[in-house]
Amino acid sequence: MVARSDYAGLKPAWCPGCGNFGILNALNRALIDMKIKPHQVLLVSGIGQAGKLPHYTRGNVFNSLHGRPIPPAIGAKIANSELTVIAISGDGDAYGEGGNHFLHACRRNHDITYLVHNNQVYGLTKGQASPTSDVGFITKTTPYGAASPVNPIAVAIVSGASFVGRGFAGDIDHLANLIRNGISHRGFALIDILQPCVSFNHKNTFQWYKERVYKLEGEKYNPSDKRAALEKALEWGDKIPIGIIYEEDLPIYEDQLPALSREPLVGRGVDVAKVEILFTQFL
């Protein structure tokens, strides 16, 4: 049995009303529903408000540098394939500072789940524009308005991610279900989560999102159709789709590593006889 108390972490230092609380609840619920125990989970986060999440639940935690949850998450997953590895970022962390890792994790299709708390702003550093801020968004560092945003969903699909979803922090049931699907998916699962920032984003508020989001689950929609998925990825504005936008069963990076076809790397010793064979090749 896994109980709610297993996932009771430290008291969050987020602003009251922040969308991050919904994400935390949804993640805990997904893990409890899946009967995953805290010691079986590794949460790897970056720096930002989102990056603090692992401290507010329970599990193994590697709180990494700004922009860098993906590389250590991959390293740890390769070292111990039995871990459930979840990487956690803000939008700046994921699509700005960590943009290159994001692209290549999609392309290589590593078997990790990536939760991106997308509040379309830099929260922790107090309200500067982020890579996903809407065009024209005015902040102290963009007094003349932000340039046009990246579209993480489209980027993930064209870059080869095998699971691409969007959630909303204001719909915990739906988000918990999406996270469950992401964790169960074998391959790189991006879950971009619309997360209201009550302190610094007065444009994309709870209300703003609520009026626009609609669930793909209720639609006649086939997430394995890549072209349709790309079309969905381009929807933004009056109507914003949430749910599984794209899912495909693809070989994962780890499949092509012959060393991983056996037990996890961690715990393996040195095969002295084989090293001796290497030595003889230099004689």
Next chain:
Amino acid sequence: MPVDFNFMVGGEAGQGVQSVGFLLAKVFARGGYHVFADQDYESRVRGGHNFFRVRVSDSKVGAIAEDVDVLIALNIDSIELHQAEMATDGIIIFDGEKIKGVSGNHADFLSIPPEKLAEAKAGNKLMANTVALGAALAVVDYDLNTLSAVLVDHFGEGEVADRNIAAAKAGHDFVRPGHRSKSRRLKPLPEARRMLLTGNEAISLGAIAAGCKFMAAYPMTPASSIMEYVAAQSKDLGLVMVHTEDEIAAINMAIGAAYAGVRAMTATSGSGLCLMVEGIGLAGITETPIVIIDGQRPGPAVGLPTRTEQGDLQFVLHAHHGDFPRAVLAPATIEDAFWVMIKAFNWAERYQLPVIILTDQHLASSYATIDRLDLSEVTIDRGMLFSETDDDPSDYMRHRVTKSGVSPRAFPGLGKALVVTDCDEHDEKGHLTEHAEERTAQVQKRLRKSLPLSKEIGTPLKYGSRRAGTTLVGWGSTYGAMHEAVDILRKEGASINMLHLSELWPFPAKAMADALSKASNSYCIESNATGQLARLMKAETGHDVTRRILKFDGRPLTPAYIAEAVRKEGY
């Protein structure tokens, strides 16, 4: 008469300089000789000028020598550029069909028709280089038995090897007695089972023998061949090498793997290390063991991509902000490179910190013969580990404040203990904190690890007269050249010795201060422009060296160069 003989193979990139050079080195290594070989190449895939020097001796050699006894010139440039380096009795072997107008009085010339012979005797003119190889062995009156065996190993038994052997024989037979000078004769020696390998191969083997199971890296000369070697062995040896999107990913990925419990490393060169700097501090604050290889090349920035320098010492000592312990090691020789890797992983895990290994292009791509490595000498110490049978996992604290500063490690998912760490300052449990006392305690705890670590540092290597008027001081890959320079100068009657460091940080300040206090003259010998070790010594011991003998043209220091520079300064 002691044997000390030099071959050189020169040509354009793409002409096979490397493979002819390697085969020559292999023949004499198999034949019981000691070999040291280096590679000089340009940053291009075709054209330009490359050369490969193979020094053959009947006693141990650790450096290159300038005088060339046999030059295999694959193009005319090689003749023009290297004629002046020919020894008195030297001979230049060249393709007389292709290279016309050869003249000069520096050496004997031997014109051969390699393509014609290859076509006639081996049925393939692509084997022209093997013809030249056969001719080179003939001019030193060395038979073809060893080469034949080496070719079979190289190509595998079958037609390709047979044809190459035929090509070598054609070259060998072509050389008339007049060119088989007695003075050049390399007599057969009893076979020795020595290994012939490059510095990077020694590093790779060291990592594998140390139980490294994960490497992540991004290609950069001169470190790429470590990635390639490890990747090639990954299936058989059960390890993983990831070619990442960039160096930032490489170091962070290796840190993630190390956190999860495997020995992990990365390898790069200066510009790549610049990108990795954030990871050095990440390993520092999360106390994650990691081994970072920096194959130095001349900087700043891209510098001279395929050449050598010792210009990163001050950089790696300071790379990253804040105070935290690290170790810096710089192998002195190719054999040392293997053992330094064993040590690096043990120290990294014993003290849970980043260990940086400084090699350079010269060490990375030079070949040397070494006695067969003895695996029974390898010990693996994974440091202090948390035991769930002795202690309650729910009490586990990754960054527990201890007297030694070392907190027992647990690995995520292998037990019930939750392993929590953070690149923010954290409390003992690993959760982020801004608490003043907790911050102070964690900084002090991390720094406390320096003390036992500094006790691991070996005393500087001494060589030469016990009491000497002049002491040469150096570090890393210059060991072989300095050692031989000391020999040369002592033969001339100089009162000289050397001090050499391959374990640079924590700096052995006391041992160095003591040793230097005995020398009236101290010359720092370094492959960089400012004397980075000299500056470090001054900072750590107060000792100012008398002179700095520096070379920073991207070419390796040689014994003759050092000896000449010391003569000029006076001893």
